[in-house]
Amino acid sequence: MKFGVVVFPGSNCDHDCYHVLKHVLKKDAEFVWHKDRDVSKFDCIVLPGGFSYGDYLRTGAIARFSPVMEAVKKHAEKGKLVIGICNGFQVLLEAGLLPGAMLRNESLKFICKFVTLRVESTDSPFTKKAKKGGLLRIPVAHGEGNYFADAGTLAELNKNSQVLVRYVDNPNGSLENIAGICNKERNVFGLMPHPERASEEELGSTDGRRIFESIIEHCGTR
Amino acid sequence: MKAKVYVTLKRSVLDPQGKAVQHALSSMGFGEVKDVRVGKFIELDLGSGDKTQAEQKIKSMCEKLLANTVIEDFKYELN
Numbered sequence: 001m002k003f004g005v006v007v008f009p010g011s012n013c014d015h016d017c018y019h020v021l022k023h024v025l026k027k028d029a030e031f032v033w034h035k036d037r038d039v040s041k042f043d044c045i046v047l048p049g050g051f052s053y054g055d056y057l058r059t060g061a062i063a064r065f066s067p068v069m070e071a072v073k074k075h076a077e078k079g080k081l082v083i084g085i086c087n088g089f090q091v092l093l094e095a096g097l098l099p100g101a102m103l104r105n106e107s108l109k110f111i112c113k114f115v116t117l118r119v120e121s122t123d124s125p126f127t128k129k130a131k132k133g134g135l136l137r138i139p140v141a142h143g144e145g146n147y148f149a150d151a152g153t154l155a156e157l158n159k160n161s162q163v164l165v166r167y168v169d170n171p172n173g174s175l176e177n178i179a180g181i182c183n184k185e186r187n188v189f190g191l192m193p194h195p196e197r198a199s200e201e202e203l204g205s206t207d208g209r210r211i212f213e214s215i216i217e218h219c220g221t222r
Numbered sequence: 223m224k225a226k227v228y229v230t231l232k233r234s235v236l237d238p239q240g241k242a243v244q245h246a247l248s249s250m251g252f253g254e255v256k257d258v259r260v261g262k263f264i265e266l267d268l269g270s271g272d273k274t275q276a277e278q279k280i281k282s283m284c285e286k287l288l289a290n291t292v293i294e295d296f297k298y299e300l301n
Contacts, residue, residue: 061287062287065287103293104239148292
């Protein structure tokens with residue numbers, strides 16, 4: 001299988017993702033420039049963290065209009081996998097590939113620390129190797145991770161088990177402690193915590209690998 | 223022709239920035255301030271053209287990019 005890691009101007013976790021996929025998990029991975037219009041050779045697209053387009057206007061608001069996002073939308077429509085991490089999650093929300101929006105953290109502070117996540121559903125290509133109700137220690141680093149959706153959307157997310165991970169201790173004011181959600185079709189996943197920063201022993205946790213390994217297993221057995 | 227666009231968080235959405243400003247004002251002695259909402263002001267120079275058309279375009283710009291209608295409301299003036 002092959003991962004494509006999108007590089008927007010201002011992405012800063014692109015190399016971390018690439019490193020984990022290529023050197024830690026030994027999978028084929030390539031960078032994809034934001035001006036590229038063809039992502040058909042990839043099985044899974046990674047939208048990494050960072051500050052795409054300087055977070056101008058709103059986080060992810062400008063990035064969603066990059067040429068590559070048209071291709072990412074088509075990729076998702078085919079049922080192929082997309083994972084958005086942190087700023088990547090914000091881009092997916094702005095692009096309408098996932099429902100809801102991000103608000104500033106309730107504390108107004110940029111929060112950068114390890115948090116504990118509870119896995120709410122393992123029925124997804126992104127969490128199938130985790131345990132339902134199991135805990136993952138993965139760091140967050142964001143100023144706008146306060147997830148918001150209207151009551152109807154929220155009810156829909158819960159009804160379809162689209163909330164894949166929740167914070168055990170809510171760091172940012174997110175509705176219902178939501179840390180990561182997938183779409184109804186379950187092939188697009190966005191989360192604020194950074195699994196690529198928790199994939200090696202020397203970084204204090206390897207729980208993030210569970211997410212990448214789920215993707216790899218899913219693509220391998222397709 | 224210039225367009226002035228105002229983007230604000232919806233009433234139903236908590237505005238942490240507004241809350242912080244309100245607290246600051248209150249601690250400065252402006253206790254009469256009951257609520258603060260912080261928004262964005264965007265000015266667009268549209269050159270010359272048809273006003274009705276411009277209005278439609280502004281609306282489309284707001285819906286597609288300038289505001290996120292999941293959390294924000296917008297209004298505009300054209301003159």
